[in-house]
Amino acid sequence: EVQLLESGGGLVQPGGSLRLSCAASGFTFSSSVMSWVRQAPGKGLEWVSTMDTTRGDKIFYADSVKGRFTISSDTSKNTLYLQMNGLRAEDTATYYCVKRMANWGFFDYWGQGTLVTVSS
Amino acid sequence: EIVLTQSPATLSLSPGERAILSCKTSQSVSSLLAWYQQKPGQAPRLVIYDASNRATGIPARFSGSGSGTDFTLTISSLEPEDFAVYYCLQRISWPLTFGGGARVEFK
Numbered sequence: 001e002v003q004l005l006e007s008g009g010g011l012v013q014p015g016g017s018l019r020l021s022c023a024a025s026g027f028t029f030s031s032s033v034m035s036w037v038r039q040a041p042g043k044g045l046e047w048v049s050t051m052d053t054t055r056g057d058k059i060f061y062a063d064s065v066k067g068r069f070t071i072s073s074d075t076s077k078n079t080l081y082l083q084m085n086g087l088r089a090e091d092t093a094t095y096y097c098v099k100r101m102a103n104w105g106f107f108d109y110w111g112q113g114t115l116v117t118v119s120s
Numbered sequence: 121e122i123v124l125t126q127s128p129a130t131l132s133l134s135p136g137e138r139a140i141l142s143c144k145t146s147q148s149v150s151s152l153l154a155w156y157q158q159k160p161g162q163a164p165r166l167v168i169y170d171a172s173n174r175a176t177g178i179p180a181r182f183s184g185s186g187s188g189t190d191f192t193l194t195i196s197s198l199e200p201e202d203f204a205v206y207y208c209l210q211r212i213s214w215p216l217t218f219g220g221g222a223r224v225e226f227k
Contacts (some may be wrong), residue, residue, distance in 0.1 A: 047216040102213035
């Protein structure tokens with residue numbers, strides 16, 4: 001059974017940093033394509049970032065986070081990360097760790113999400 | 121960036137009725153479109169992928185159609201558990217983009 005468990009969310013001041021983690025199990029994490037998707041309170045879904053865990057050069061970011069957020073993975077720990085720097089109020093959202101189907105397909109499994117609140 | 125426009129924003133229906141949701145894209149996405157269902161307090165759930173393929177465990181009352189720029193999600197006979205928000209998503213080009221969502225609510 002595929003499981004994705006996010007952690008690391010919380011309250012942070014504007015300009016601050018936070019690192020989200022996603023512990024993955026039930027599939028071959030070391031040869032998968034993983035993403036982060038966020039959802040501001042009461043709003044729709046927004047794709048944030050995607051990476052191929054087998055290739056460090058296949059990484060993509062939304063323009064809204066480019067240069068501030070960094071996606072990475074540790075295949076020895078089956079864990080996906082999102083390092084978030086320079087946080088802004090508009091980054092306040094629930095962040096979901098998401099697995100993509102084979103061959104860069106659609107998002108098929110989602111974690112339960114972790115809430116990040118950026119406020120002074 | 122490809123913009124996805126969903127309509128109607130809200131659909132008020134009763135159990136047993138048919139729901140038809142639309143998703144229009146600003147450029148052709150071929151058949152690379154998916155539909156997700158989201159209930160309050162839950163993560164989204166994949167319903168349809170590649171425009172017309174039902175995801176694992178999705179009942180046959182859900183169907184998807186369309187290609188190019190016009191897509192439809194049809195729920196043939198609404199069950200109480202189908203009342204939720206539905207999002208479309210394209211994956212033909214970066215950035216991946218979602219529609220704004222369509223709520224199916226009890227009439």
